[in-house]
Amino acid sequence: MQRIAMISEHASPLASVGSVDSGGQNVYVAHLARQLGKSGYLVDVFTRRDKALLPDVVAFAPNVRVVHVPAGPAVFVPKEQLLSFMPAFGDSMVDFMRRDAIGYDVLHANFFMSGVAAMRAREVLDIPLVMTFHALGKVRRLHQGSADGFPDNRFEIEDELVRHADRVVAECPQDLDDLATLYGGDPERIDIVPCGFDEEEFAPLDRAEARRALDWDADVFTVLQLGRLVPRKGIDNVIRAIGHLRRDFRIPARLYVVGGNAEQPSVEATPEIGRLQGVADEAGVSDCVTFVGRRRRSQLCHFYSASDVFVTTPWYEPFGITPVEAMACGVPVVGADVGGIRSTVVDGETGYLVPPHAPEALADRLARLAGDRALARRMGAAGLQRAHANYTWMSVARTMEQVYARVMRAERPARRVAA
Structure with a gap:
């Protein structure tokens, strides 16, 4: 059985969707992980511990666990203030993987800060990295200007992740175009995989x-x-x-x-x-x-x-x-x-x-x-x-499985991203 390490530093699948810093990424991670678990993959979702009493590991769905990673204070911190904790997040994640002697076939990072943590695990453990950004800093800054609370070094980090991740996932054609034009991403290394909906949750009612x-x-x-x-x-x-x-x-x-x-x-x-x-x-x-x-x-x-x-x-x-x-x-x-x-x-x-x-x-x-x-x-x-x-999650997961298969087959040199 293939094992996927899904990294989502601020967006836990256990969070209440709709609150501060909890939205589409939480839904994406929760449902993609659950669907991969149904397909027979073993999935661990690594997310930052934001409450002191959270258990280290929570069974989330069949074949899916949520791992709470210590990185910074065990309290809610706005995502715009989390970047400095990502090296510690990466180190703690590596420690968990080594301690449990778990071999992962793919790292799948969600959001640029998860990419920073994932690259540390990639360097140490030589695991291929798939990168989904969910939002791009350069596009966000164009639209939000001074209201954008993320630091400017987000742009450099995203540039390096686009260059060095084994595969980059765009969520739509516009996302692919932004990755290519604003970040110099190679379209041959970018796959379009949309988000989805849960057929058990959403269907027409009278x-x-x-x-x-x-x-x-x-x-x-x-x-x-x-x-x-x-x-x-x-x-x-x-x-x-x-x-x-x-x-x-x-x-x-x-x-x-x-x-x-x-x-x-x-x-x-x-x-x-x-x-x-x-x-x-x-x-x-x-x-x-x-x-x-x-x-x-x-x-x-x-x-x-x-x-x-x-x-x-x-x-x-x-x-x-x-x-x-x-x-x-x-x-x-x-x-x-x-x-x-x-x-x-x-x-x-x-x-x-x-x-x-x-x-x-x-x-x-x-x-x-x-x-x-x-x-x-x-x-x-x-x-x-x-x-x-x-847009069913089943079809989304099937497409993502093809992305995982590509990176597992490819050779990959060691790479480093700025922290």
């Missing part, structure tokens, strides 16, 4: 029943925004679009925003809610924008299925799992024409693509769907078909 379960109005045109509540997700753009929808198109829409750092929405737990409430007040829609709070993944299918349309308009999105989950629930998606959303949402077929900072354009597309429910149903059905054809 809309009327889903709305009754959530105590939503049965007839109001309802828009859903779901995910982490951070500025780059563009939720303010969605709120302003609801204002245009009501004023310019006379459509009494309602917006539900699911996500945050606690189940009960509050500014204290999730400061971004305060900013967004201010946006809603300015747009004159505070009466029809509801902040729901964080919800368990087992509950999300009801929110997707109860909605007339799912909207996500971030400035930057390396892939974006939520549009795929919405499509898997048979819901049309209106998404920003950026990153991975550009490849998952087919404009005019499974929904619409719009510019990321254009609430008027977003309102126009929402008005089309509100005015033509048959069109919305056709788009939802097309999205459901597309999700199953391209």
Whole structure:
């Protein structure tokens, strides 16, 4: 049985998705590891110990364990402040591998800081490295400017990882293009492997029943925004679009925003809610924008299925799992024409693509769907078909297995990355 060491320094598969620093990467690591385990691989997920009482090793799924690695204080630390702990993370991971006499066939690092730790293990133990970035520092800086809290040496580290990892995984065509143009990555050494959705978690439910379960109005045109509540997700753009929808198109829409750092929405737990409430007040829609709070993944299918349309308009999105989950629930998606959303949402077929900072354009597309429910149903059905054809975790894992097979067959010289 082949053994995979999956490294995810800040994104544990055990974390509550939707809270601070917990989002798509957590979902990706959890589901890819679980699916690989189902396929017979032995998978250890190495993540930083952020609580003192966490056990060293946790059984997560059949053939899958989570290993809590000591590196820095055993408390939550924002991911932007974790880089200095990565050498210790790498050394502790090597110690674990040596102590347990476990031979790994592949190291799969997720995010650039995991790459730093993984390279230390690669140098000492001569294990091939597959690198998935999930987000690229140079692209993030272009979109966020001074709001980007990561240090500048992230760029140098990513440059070296692109050059020296045995294979690099891009999550979509735009990701591959960014790796090639901004980092000089060799397309021959880059594989495209998307993210996916869990067929047991996400499937269409009857809309009327889903709305009754959530105590939503049965007839109001309802828009859903779901995910982490951070500025780059563009939720303010969605709120302003609801204002245009009501004023310019006379459509009494309602917006539900699911996500945050606690189940009960509050500014204290999730400061971004305060900013967004201010946006809603300015747009004159505070009466029809509801902040729901964080919800368990087992509950999300009801929110997707109860909605007339799912909207996500971030400035930057390396892939974006939520549009795929919405499509898997048979819901049309209106998404920003950026990153991975550009490849998952087919404009005019499974929904619409719009510019990321254009609430008027977003309102126009929402008005089309509100005015033509048959069109919305056709788009939802097309999205459901597309999700199953391209984005199940089983198909994602099968593609990743091919990447692992390539690196295990290839010869590899020793390499070093900056720390």
